[in-house]
Amino acid sequence: MKKGSFVSVADLSKEDILRLIRKTAEFEENPNRTVLEGKICATLFFEPSTRTRLSFETAVNRLGGRVIGFSDAATTSSSKGETLKDTVKMVGNYADLIIMRHYLEGAARYASEIADVPVINAGDGANQHPSQTMLDLYSIHKTQGTLEDLTVTMVGDLKYGRTIHSLIVGMSHFRPSFRFIAPDELRLPETYRQFMDNHGLRYEEFTEFSEDVINESDILYMTRVQRERFTDLMEYEKVKNVYTLHSDMLTGSRDNLRILHPLPRVNEIMYDVDDSPKAYYFEQAKNGVYARQAIICDALKL
Amino acid sequence: MGKQNKKELQIAALENGTVIDHIPSEQLFKVVSLLGIENLKTPVTIGYNLDSKKMGKKGILKIAGKFFEQDEINRIALIAPSVKLNIIRDYEVVEKKYARLPDTLLGIAKCNNPKCITNNEPVRTRFTVTDRENVTLKCEYCELKTKKEDIELL
Numbered sequence: 001m002k003k004g005s006f007v008s009v010a011d012l013s014k015e016d017i018l019r020l021i022r023k024t025a026e027f028e029e030n031p032n033r034t035v036l037e038g039k040i041c042a043t044l045f046f047e048p049s050t051r052t053r054l055s056f057e058t059a060v061n062r063l064g065g066r067v068i069g070f071s072d073a074a075t076t077s078s079s080k081g082e083t084l085k086d087t088v089k090m091v092g093n094y095a096d097l098i099i100m101r102h103y104l105e106g107a108a109r110y111a112s113e114i115a116d117v118p119v120i121n122a123g124d125g126a127n128q129h130p131s132q133t134m135l136d137l138y139s140i141h142k143t144q145g146t147l148e149d150l151t152v153t154m155v156g157d158l159k160y161g162r163t164i165h166s167l168i169v170g171m172s173h174f175r176p177s178f179r180f181i182a183p184d185e186l187r188l189p190e191t192y193r194q195f196m197d198n199h200g201l202r203y204e205e206f207t208e209f210s211e212d213v214i215n216e217s218d219i220l221y222m223t224r225v226q227r228e229r230f231t232d233l234m235e236y237e238k239v240k241n242v243y244t245l246h247s248d249m250l251t252g253s254r255d256n257l258r259i260l261h262p263l264p265r266v267n268e269i270m271y272d273v274d275d276s277p278k279a280y281y282f283e284q285a286k287n288g289v290y291a292r293q294a295i296i297c298d299a300l301k302l
Numbered sequence: 303m304g305k306q307n308k309k310e311l312q313i314a315a316l317e318n319g320t321v322i323d324h325i326p327s328e329q330l331f332k333v334v335s336l337l338g339i340e341n342l343k344t345p346v347t348i349g350y351n352l353d354s355k356k357m358g359k360k361g362i363l364k365i366a367g368k369f370f371e372q373d374e375i376n377r378i379a380l381i382a383p384s385v386k387l388n389i390i391r392d393y394e395v396v397e398k399k400y401a402r403l404p405d406t407l408l409g410i411a412k413c414n415n416p417k418c419i420t421n422n423e424p425v426r427t428r429f430t431v432t433d434r435e436n437v438t439l440k441c442e443y444c445e446l447k448t449k450k451e452d453i454e455l456l
């Protein structure tokens with residue numbers, strides 16, 4: 001792998017995570033810096049994701065760099081049958097950095113092996129979305145003052161939610177205690193339970209979204225429960241409103257509790273929660289630009 | 303000559319080379335291809351569906367004038383874990399070697415994830431062995447873990 005590439009949370013050591021958090025904090029304090037002056041960053045989005053692309057492109061622009069790229073594979077040579085390898089090789093000759101989103105899993109790792117410049121993974125299928133994890137970790141660190149010894153409760157789609165899976169791996173360095181709340185159909189996969197067992201992490205699983213669990217949490221991480229994930233639609237109808245957070249569920253919660261959500265939300269957080277000082281999901285999204293500034297500079301050793 | 307001795311002579315003796323024994327019959331031709339035996343120019347005797355007390359049916363390969371490096375042998379550990387190699391010099395067994403599962407498997411197994419880059423672009427597969435005892439492989443590209451019973455070879 002090309003040194004400096006940012007492909008998977010599993011590659012990050014505790015020190016890497018803490019270094020990126022420190023850099024993110026610096027950018028939050030002063031987002032406009034011209035360290036990328038004269039540099040070109042390519043954003044190759046083989047799958048459209050406006051939210052992530054704008055966040056990365058804002059990060060590059062705030063750093064004084066220039067952006068080339070495409071936002072949809074339908075408009076590029078890959079629709080003419082060009083291999084990912086050839087596209088990445090070509091772009092690597094033009095740009096100083098490649099930021100790539102791809103619908104195939106493992107595409108970012110592969111690109112990092114063939115490109116002559118660092119590759120940042122902006123999402124590879126259902127596998128990884130490590131910049132999202134960094135902004136999640138930054139948000140947790142910022143609101144709690146630490147990442148160590150926290151009780152993190154995750155709610156909703158724990159089976160397919162890649163932000164959940166990556167956050168478990170990212171938090172694993174910091175002695176977390178996890179609570180998982182999901183319907184049986186969307187239970188956390190065995191491979192992640194095994195991962196926690198191997199790392200000696202404490203966790204409990206629940207199917208009921210109760211205040212008891214909220215009351216002992218420092219972080220409440222909500223995710224969407226999507227209809228298309230269910231094989232049994234009766235089952236979906238039964239659970240679709242069960243994993244929804246209402247403001248009255250927060251009355252007994254800790255003062256330091258913060259609610260996170262990778263956004264966009266559908267109905268899993270009621271609008272009355274938005275006014276709570278414990279709602280942090282909009283600030284969390286804003287942290288995304290700072291986290292990506294830190295990731296870009298780290299990749300380029302700036 | 304006793305019946306047992308006759309049985310052992312099902313395959314001709316070897317002067318110099320390697321005898322690979324205890325190959326599961328159904329994996330024999332896979333082993334042949336993983337070791338690149340079809341490209342050899344020296345005489346090779348292939349024993350297929352031979353009786354075995356331990357395995358029921360087994361395969362044997364007698365390869366003249368060829369001595370394998372441990373790395374090469376390890377390629378077959380996944381499909382023939384109990385394989386035994388007798389190194390023959392001047393009709394005598396001078397050394398025994400066994401296959402050992404390597405830490406990384408290159409281009410041997412197929413990733414079971416249809417959305418994995420290795421199944422969609424000409425990428426050589428690469429797996430890390432994450433559990434040696436139960437044989438679990440992790441694709442280094444899509445990060446999917448595959449258990450022994452689900453491993454498919456290329």
Ligand SMILES: [Zn+2]
Pocket residue numbers: 106413414415418419420441442443444445446
């Ligand atoms: Zn794979």
